[in-house]
Each structure stands twice: as C-alpha cells, then as structure tokens.
Amino acid sequence: MKKKKIVFVVPDMVGGGTEKVVTLLANEYVSRGIPVGIVTYGGNEYAYELDKRVEKYCAAPKSNGNIWIRLKRFQNMRVYFKKNKGCKIFSFSTIGTGFVVLSTLFMKRDMLVSERTDPQTCDHKLYRNFFYHFAKVLVCQTEDAVKCFPVSLQKKACVIGNPVSNEIADVYLGERKKEIVTVGRLQPVKNQKMLLDAFADFYKEHSDYTLHIFGKGILEDELKKQAQQLGLQEQIVFEGFAKNVDRRIKKSNIFVLCSNYEGVSNSMVEAMALGLPIIATDCPIGGCKSYIENEKNGLLIPVGDKVALVKALKRIAENDDFAAVLSKNAIKVREDYSIKKIGDLMLRAANYVV
Numbered sequence: 001m002k003k004k005k006i007v008f009v010v011p012d013m014v015g016g017g018t019e020k021v022v023t024l025l026a027n028e029y030v031s032r033g034i035p036v037g038i039v040t041y042g043g044n045e046y047a048y049e050l051d052k053r054v055e056k057y058c059a060a061p062k063s064n065g066n067i068w069i070r071l072k073r074f075q076n077m078r079v080y081f082k083k084n085k086g087c088k089i090f091s092f093s094t095i096g097t098g099f100v101v102l103s104t105l106f107m108k109r110d111m112l113v114s115e116r117t118d119p120q121t122c123d124h125k126l127y128r129n130f131f132y133h134f135a136k137v138l139v140c141q142t143e144d145a146v147k148c149f150p151v152s153l154q155k156k157a158c159v160i161g162n163p164v165s166n167e168i169a170d171v172y173l174g175e176r177k178k179e180i181v182t183v184g185r186l187q188p189v190k191n192q193k194m195l196l197d198a199f200a201d202f203y204k205e206h207s208d209y210t211l212h213i214f215g216k217g218i219l220e221d222e223l224k225k226q227a228q229q230l231g232l233q234e235q236i237v238f239e240g241f242a243k244n245v246d247r248r249i250k251k252s253n254i255f256v257l258c259s260n261y262e263g264v265s266n267s268m269v270e271a272m273a274l275g276l277p278i279i280a281t282d283c284p285i286g287g288c289k290s291y292i293e294n295e296k297n298g299l300l301i302p303v304g305d306k307v308a309l310v311k312a313l314k315r316i317a318e319n320d321d322f323a324a325v326l327s328k329n330a331i332k333v334r335e336d337y338s339i340k341k342i343g344d345l346m347l348r349a350a351n352y353v354v
Contacts, residue, residue: 003034004086006035006036006087007081008025009093010039011043013046014046015215016047017116017267021163021266023048025346026038027051030051037087038057039077040057041059042062048243074103081100081103081107081109088350089112091111091113092114092116094115094127095124097131098127101131101134112350115138117263119148120148132149133153135156136350137156137158137350138153139158139159139346141162141263142285144284144286162266162337164269164334166339166340169274172250176252177253179210179212179252180212180252180253181254182195182211182215182258183249184259185217189259191258191260191281191304192219193219193223193226194258195211195309196226196232197306198306198309199235199236201306202310205314211236212249213236214240224238245267252276254313256279256280256309259303260303261303262288264287265288272291272292273333275328278298279313281302281304293329296326297326299312299316
C-alpha cells in the first residue's frame with residue numbers, strides 16, 4: 001500500500017524555530033519511507049540541511065505587495081495540490097492556512113494546522129479563526145495556547161511540544177567555558193536588550209565571563225550600539241546565524257531566553273538537551289514552564305525583570321553544584337521530546353495510517 005504524502009506549508013525556510021521543526025519532521029518522515037514535500041510561498045531559501053528525498057516546491061517569491069505575484073502564488077499552489085490529491089497537509093503558518101484553503105476550493109483537503117506562536121499576539125484573529133475551522137485538527141504547543149482559541153477550535157485541538165533532533169551534539173561533561181549564550185532572532189519580542197543590561201550588571205562581579213548572541217534580525221545594529229554604550233563591545237560577541245549552533249554552545253556555562261512571549265523556543269529545548277543550565281522568562285503562552293520545572297532543570301524568572309535575571313546569572317555562576325543539578329535534569333528532554341516521539345504524535349493527531 002502506497003503511503004500518503006505529507007506536505008508542509010510554510011512562508012519560507014530561512015533560519016527560525018518553525019523552519020527547524022519542519023526540517024526535523026520532514027527528515028524523520030522520509031527516513032520512515034513516508035513521501036514528504038515542502039511548499040513555500042515567500043521564497044525558496046533553506047537554512048537547515050534537508051534530506052534530498054524531501055521535495056521542495058516554491059509557489060512564489062516574496063510578493064512585497066505585488067498583486068500578480070500573489071495571484072500566481074494561488075495558481076501555483078492549486079496546481080501543486082491537484083497534482084498531489086489525497087496528501088496530508090501540515091500547515092505551519094497562519095497566513096499560509098488561508099492560502100491552502102483558497103487554493104484548494106472545491107477540492108478535498110485533509111489539513112492539520114500547527115500554531116507556532118502566542119495566539120494572543122495575532123494581528124488577524126478573525127482571519128485565523130475562520131480559516132483554522134477548515135482544518136481537521138489544530139496542534140498547539142501548550143495548554144495555555146489552546147485556551148486562547150474559540151471553543152469550536154478548542155474541541156479539535158491537541159498539545160504537542162517541539163522535538164529534539166537525534167543528531168544534536170553530545171552532552172559535554174568537561175569544565176564549561178565562562179560564556180553566557182542566547183540564540184534567536186534579534187527582534188523586540190526576544191528582549192535581548194534586557195539581557196545586555198543584565199550582563200553589564202553581572203559583569204561587574206564576574207569579569208571573566210563573555211556574552212555570545214547567536215542570530216540575526218532588525219535589532220542587530222541597535223544591540224551592537226547598546227554594547228558599545230555599555231563599554232562591553234569586546235565582551236559581548238555577536239555571532240550571527242549558525243547552522244551548527246548546538247556544537248558552538250555545547251561547552252558554554254549558561255543559556256538565557258528573555259522573550260516577552262514565545263511558543264516553545266527550539267533553542268531553549270536544544271540547550272537543555274545539551275545540558276546547559278537554563279534561565280528563561282515565564283512568558284506567555286507557557287512554553288518555557290511546560291519544559292522547565294523551576295529550580296530542578298532550569299530557572300524561570302518574570303518577564304522583563306532584569307534584577308531577577310542578574311540574580312539568576314549569579315546563582316548559577318557562583319554555585320557549581322547547583323548548576324550541575326540543573327544540567328543533569330535538563331538532559332532528560334532528549335528522551336521526553338525525541339524526534340521519534342514527536343513525529344509519532346503528529347502522525348497520530350493527523351490520523352495518518354502508516
């Protein structure tokens with residue numbers, strides 16, 4: 001019996017959390033002999049290494065408001081889905097879900113939608129809720145996220161966390177470098193500004209530490225200027241985007257996530273799997289607290305609380321035994337959220353019969 005094709009729909013595949021999860025799931029499924037395609041509608045750039053057996057289809061480049069590109073996008077998506085009748089659609093995009101529905105009008109569709117961020121922050125809730133109703137199942141990352149949707153959508157919702165790659169670097173057991181690291185797009189929601197300010201206070205008593213920021217984004221120049229104003233341009237290192245970030249940070253001493261809101265941070269989950277002591281904000285929609293049990297496998301701090309962040313940094317830096325306990329317990333996410341387990345849960349949610 002021929003296995004049904006799974007088709008992921010995303011805007012593009014540039015570096016980011018959603019793109020990383022899609023890459024992991026796509027690679028996992030083709031390794032099981034399941035046909036997989038990825039449809040992008042805003043570019044054809046792929047940041048992460050994808051199995052050659054995964055089909056790539058770009059429906060259109062970025063439209064930048066061009067009506068003709070938008071119309072061509074719908075036409076191309078419709079042609080693709082006609083060619084792949086009976087496929088299971090995994091939409092990992094709010095806007096893209098609407099595109100799928102419109103491009104498959106009067107066609108049978110079997111769609112799962114995965115909500116990738118805090119639903120409360122969505123700027124087009126009416127659009128989202130309307131088109132999400134066409135999905136057979138809605139996958140959220142946390143229970144808090146489910147509660148943000150209308151009751152009619154909650155009834156078809158389930159909770160599935162983010163996976164850990166089975167190719168992630170091994171846990172480092174030696175003496176860790178006096179490095180604080182953070183990974184993520186440089187944008188306001190990630191609140192790296194607070195991290196820089198907190199590091200400046202922390203550095204007064206721990207001048208042997210450096211801060212390493214992995215990622216790119218609209219705030220890069222502003223953050224670099226802030227580092228200069230703090231007089232720490234040598235101690236705060238902007239590493240840019242790194243495909244092999246797990247291998248770059250595995251020996252670091254502390255991982256920090258300062259987000260104002262977040263779905264589930266892939267970089268945080270990977271840092272836990274590497275055994276890094278974690279400090280994260282207890283931000284909406286509960287992604288951090290769904291992985292971190294405070295003081296057991298990481299530290300949770302209030303959103304926007306610089307003082308709490310400085311205290312947490314000092315607590316880990318000054319207590320090796322406590323850091324070792326956090327590290328040992330954090331590693332358990334490797335098994336609890338393995339790509340095999342998460343892959344199985346997604347297939348079950350989509351009622352995919354192997």
